Amino acid sequence: MHLHLLDRLRRxxxxxxxASPRRREILLGLGLxxxxxPSRFAEDLDKAAFDGPAGYVAETSRRKAHExxxxxxxxxxxxxLIVSADTIVVKDGAILEKPADAAHAKRMLQxxxxxxxTVLTAVTLVxxxxxxxxxxxxxxxxxFADLPEVEMDAYIGTGEPFxxxxxxxxxGAAAPFVxxxxxxxxxxxxxxxxxxxxxxxxxxxxxxxxx
Amino acid sequence: MHLHLLDRLRRxxxxxxxASPRRREILLGLGLxxxxxPSRFAEDLDKAAFDGPAGYVAETSRRKAHExxxxxxxxxxxxxLIVSADTIVVKDGAILEKPADAAHAKRMLQxxxxxxxTVLTAVTLVxxxxxxxxxxxxxxxxxFADLPEVEMDAYIGTGEPFxxxxxxxxxGAAAPFVxxxxxxxxxxxxxxxxxxxxxxxxxxxxxxxxx
Numbered sequence: 001m002h003l004h005l006l007d008r009l010r011r012x013x014x015x016x017x018x019a020s021p022r023r024r025e026i027l028l029g030l031g032l033x034x035x036x037x038p039s040r041f042a043e044d045l046d047k048a049a050f051d052g053p054a055g056y057v058a059e060t061s062r063r064k065a066h067e068x069x070x071x072x073x074x075x076x077x078x079x080x081l082i083v084s085a086d087t088i089v090v091k092d093g094a095i096l097e098k099p100a101d102a103a104h105a106k107r108m109l110q111x112x113x114x115x116x117x118t119v120l121t122a123v124t125l126v127x128x129x130x131x132x133x134x135x136x137x138x139x140x141x142x143x144f145a146d147l148p149e150v151e152m153d154a155y156i157g158t159g160e161p162f163x164x165x166x167x168x169x170x171x172g173a174a175a176p177f178v179x180x181x182x183x184x185x186x187x188x189x190x191x192x193x194x195x196x197x198x199x200x201x202x203x204x205x206x207x208x209x210x211x
Numbered sequence: 212m213h214l215h216l217l218d219r220l221r222r223x224x225x226x227x228x229x230a231s232p233r234r235r236e237i238l239l240g241l242g243l244x245x246x247x248x249p250s251r252f253a254e255d256l257d258k259a260a261f262d263g264p265a266g267y268v269a270e271t272s273r274r275k276a277h278e279x280x281x282x283x284x285x286x287x288x289x290x291x292l293i294v295s296a297d298t299i300v301v302k303d304g305a306i307l308e309k310p311a312d313a314a315h316a317k318r319m320l321q322x323x324x325x326x327x328x329t330v331l332t333a334v335t336l337v338x339x340x341x342x343x344x345x346x347x348x349x350x351x352x353x354x355f356a357d358l359p360e361v362e363m364d365a366y367i368g369t370g371e372p373f374x375x376x377x378x379x380x381x382x383g384a385a386a387p388f389v390x391x392x393x394x395x396x397x398x399x400x401x402x403x404x405x406x407x408x409x410x411x412x413x414x415x416x417x418x419x420x421x422x
Contacts, residue, residue, distance in 0.1 A: 001388070003365040003366055003384060175241065180351070181391075181393075184390070194389060
């Protein structure tokens with residue numbers, strides 16, 4: 001969607017407010033040039049204070065973006081666009097984030113096993129100069145396979161679950177664990193390419209992001 | 212699914228009968244160790260001779276695997292497993308393969324634009340020692356975004372369409388062109404991880420592939 005604007009977009013000073021190597025890779029795949037400034041927001045919002053998972057993940061993503069925006073402004077560092085994201089897994093209404101240890105990862109995999117769950121990623125775009133902010137939440141359904149326990153243990157042994165919401169990564173050794181998805185695949189990895197590209201083009205079209 | 216067998220699977224002499232760098236990458240991601248021996252099968256079957264696209268793509272994949280199996284046998288080269296794949300895009304019953312030139316790529320993108328299509332990948336597994344063969348076809352639905360013409364032209368300008376069935380690659384610069392998928396994402400890239408992993412485990416469980 002933004003490909004025809006790419007030459008001009010690549011001249012912008014874009015900041016990705018996330019330490020996730022997977023998000024960096026997806027954004028690089030979109031052809032964008034950016035710096036990484038991981039947010040220091042504590043990600044400790046009270047889930048019970050939100051009507052549902054979408055509100056929670058959206059607010060976490062907004063806080064991440066604004067923490068970085070505030071910090072860069074304090075440092076007098078001028079940027080054109082700040083992009084943040086937060087991803088959660090939702091199963092039967094419960095929000096799963098990163099597992100704390102192997103036993104926690106095992107409980108998560110058992111909960112997800114042989115059933116469907118949803119992955120929600122919220123993305124926030126902030127244009128410091130115009131004050132424009134856009135936040136959206138993308139939802140993808142994931143159909144998780146029926147794994148024997150020995151397979152879960154082998155997966156936990158790879159160490160992969162520990163930095164991933166829900167305890168698995170669809171793009172790694174757990175790729176075969178997913179029968180299929182309904183919606184944006186990249187959203188499950190952690191960054192919804194299609195909708196992000198649309199929002200980026202919309203910001204430009206609205207005159208809120210100047211190329 | 213095969214992760215708990217990985218140590219033993221990695222000792223097998225596996226051959227991937229495909230030159231596709233994307234298939235190689237997915238298979239590497241599954242943790243497997245293999246050699247690449249691209250098939251020389253001409254991929255010129257008469258589409259009209261098949262009841263539908265699934266039969267056509269399955270037969271192409273079988274021919275690819277057997278061409279390599281025959282060649283390796285003639286060379287007295289012993290292998291444990293040969294894996295081939297073929298991918299097609301189907302839109303309104305018509306089979307789209309790789310575009311011949313820029314004008315052809317443009318017609319394909321116009322055909323796919325703002326609509327749904329399906330991607331079919333057939334995979335064949337051949338175990339030369341036991342004669343066991345498995346072939347399956349995996350289908351994924353793709354919801355393609357509404358692209359302005361300038362965006363199609365920009366994409367064709369990247370050169371990406373030319374080695375890809377249907378004229379686009381979901382994992383590259385065209386990632387934002389896909390609103391969502393229904394089914395296995397990796398199948399759209401060219402190799403259905405989940406079903407392949409199941410079939411691999413099933414071959415072992417059936418005693419047709421000895422570890």
